[in-house]
Amino acid sequence: MGFGWRRRRRSAAGDNRSKKHEGGIGDHRELELQELVIPNHFLCPISLELMKDPVTLSSGITYDRENIERWLEDGNFTCPVTNKVLLSFDQIPNHVLRSMIQDWCTENCCHGVKRMPTPRVPVAPFEVSEVLLGIEGASQHVDRAECAELVGKIEKWGGESERNRRCIVANGASSALARAFDAFAANSNYSKMGASLLEELLSALNWMFPLNIEARHYLASRSSLNCLVWLLKNGDTEAKQHAVLILNELSRDEKHTEALAYTEGLHETLVEFIEHPINLTIMKASLSVTFDLISSSRCGDEEGPVFVEMCLVSKLLEILIDSSDRSVCEKALGVLHGLIGCEQGRENADANLLTVPILVKKILRVSGTATEFAVLSLWRLCKRESRDHQERALVEALQVGAFQKLLLVLQVGCADEAKEKATELLKMMNPYRAGLECTESADFKNLKRSF
The missing domain is CATH 3.30.40.10 (Zinc/RING finger domain, C3HC4 (zinc finger))
Known part of the structure; x- marks a missing residue:
């Protein structure tokens, strides 16, 4: 043939x-x-x-x-x-x-036939193991120069082919690099050379997700977390991105959320990245870490008020007005829902004229996930002990077309919890419908803010 x-x-x-x-x-x-x-x-x-x-x-x-x-x-x-x-x-x-x-x-x-280039020889498992043993030894002796050279080899091999990356990860590279990061973080004064090595280690770890249990254990140590926050504040854009993605990887594990919660300077940095994003990746990761902290069964009750005090509610509403990115809207609504779960968060949200109109507007506008968060958040605002607060929220929701949208939510289908809350909201709104004009949500960019 x-x-x-x-x-x-x-x-x-x-x-x-x-x-x-x-x-x-x-x-x-x-x-x-x-x-x-x-x-x-x-x-x-x-x-x-x-x-x-x-x-x-x-x-x-x-x-x-x-x-x-x-x-x-x-x-x-x-x-x-x-x-x-x-x-x-x-x-x-x-x-x-x-x-x-x-x-x-x-x-x-x-x-017109192009000559086939001589292929690179794939890295062998024994070569990876040898380099990882060298990194472990350099970490024990706090030899930054030797460790940097060996990490450079890992990066070079990983950049050559996807096969090499699989081989490197399969031979326990993430654990070895995380152990090295912890060791140098504990013995570093964050000099130029020390910071450079730490950034190299993070760069390599970022293409090894999801990290194994051992790697997450070393990265969740007190010295590692303090170093990650330092890089968030002082590193270049690439270092900040690598650091916040590592934190995002850690925050998904309930075992480490408590350690994250007690890391000094982390909350302020996350809010700064959310309010003034350096790039979309950093912003999304910051929202994810914040969501995981607020949703944590270990420390979520304490985390909500901390973020509320930093005026995160109003900042999230600004993001929901301006952003058209689906993932950003979902994450922002998720965080907002978590903040409204505490009394201080509900008070902040209730005092902001944008809250109810934006929540209603996002229903059926972004995605199923965003709709669920919006419905659940609206329910939390309307289900208040204070009769005056509850009535004001229900009337405001009716005036921006919530009744129509909630009916549509039940028709198109949604998660059981959101369906239950939507049904309850419709029952709560029904007595107030007479005499109220139900209109579609409009563009709220020019609506007068309460802050």
Whole structure:
């Protein structure tokens, strides 16, 4: 079977020469279609494409490395061609065939065929283990220079291919790097060299998510958390992003939310990133960490008032007005819902003229998740012990079209809790409907603020 390499080539008086010697007449000549046939043994039996990195299996059949690795990773234990069980999964580079393919590409370069570059040799597990042992030793001796050199190797290997990254992670790199980060954080005065190494360690850890339990344990230590907050405040944009993403990874584990809650300076930094975002990634991660802290069963009751005192309620409302990003709106509504769960948060939200109109506006506007948070938040505002507060919230919600939207929520379907609260809200609003004009939510950017 032959493989057709098709290309369009201009006739004898080519594109450039025709312009130069024939006054551009060649530009109007018809294109000729020429076909090159790739030798069959240059093709991968799986993809039927020219092999870039031919490797031979124990069955004696040669495949392109990327294709056969994907085949084996899918759980196959046989040779695709012979269908026999492989005695070994070793992939031996076929240097002779690769050289032949490269020579063929070079010979046909005049026809537009590009020479296949010599592939990088994938990193081996024993190489990764050796470097990780070196990092552990350098951490114990607080040898920053040696550790930086070895971490650089990990970064270099990881940047070469996805296969290398999988190999590095599978051999326990995240635990070793997190242990090193903890060690240097505890012994660092945050000098230029020390900060640089800490940033390198975070950079490598950021492509190893999700981190394993051991890695999270070291990163949740007091010295590590203090160092992460220091980087949030003093690092460059990349360091800040890596640090807040690590915190986001930690905050998803209930075991570490309490440690995060008692980390000095973290709350102020998160609020600063939410109010004045450096980039979208940092803002989203900051909202996620804040949401996890407020929602935590260990410390959530204490965290809400802390963020409320920092005027986060009004800042979230500003974000919901201005942002059109779906993920940002979902996270902001989630945090707002958590803040309204405490009495101080409800008072702040109730005092802000934007709260009810924005919550009603976001219902059925962003996503199912956003709708649920908006409905639950609206219920918390309307379900008040004070009769006056409750009546004012219900009337205000009716005036901006909440009744119609809640009916639609029940029709299109939602989570059980949101459905239950929507039904209760409709019952609470019903006595106040007479004489009130129900209108659709409008753009509230020009509405007078109460702060």
